[in-house]
Amino acid sequence: NAGVTQTPKFRVLKTGQSMTLLCAQDMNHEYMYWYRQDPGMGLRLIHYSVGEGTTAKGEVPDGYNVSRLKKQNFLLGLESAAPSQTSVYFCASSDTGHSSGNTIYFGEGSWLTVV
């Protein structure tokens, strides 16, 4: 039972390069999320999706784009990486929104360093 899988797990980028993080879930969840986690700060929501073909901005969306072409996949793109985007990125999924109290499942994280 894979749950939520993120690739790649580690990546080093040069400033200005682009890359895409892939998140895949096998639980048929409608909702998917991308968070970043930085030292001394709680997880912050970058973008989220409430279903296939939908995306919405979270708390810190600048410098990122997302796509949800298939229900099971949620892609996070960095168009022109900056050192401020050095972080650990977590993908998560849930069957419904947070207010309903359904369990949210997290991937194991992707460590991104921008030099």
Next chain:
Amino acid sequence: KQEVTQIPAALSVPEGENLVLNCSFTDSAIYNLQWFRQDPGKGLTSLLLIQSSQREQTSGRLNASLDKSSGRSTLYIAASQPGDSATYLCAVTGGGNKLTFGTGTQLKVEL
């Protein structure tokens, strides 16, 4: 804006001790509160969820309480074990279905 605070940031206890982790939030208009566990280099795992209408939830040696009016929650861990060593995060769901996380308490249980 909702703010979630967890004190202490780090805690070290001997094995077998009962302990309490604290979480406070500034806006009491929440749908629920969750406690998560995060192991080093791993993602978050949901431990307990308390709906706003509930006062507490229990799972094994874990008991979480919620006092919504005062903006506080506690996670009680009974008879701590080295395997309990991890970072524990709380998060509240507020308006707009937004999940706001605290920065966590890093727990170390020593032999």
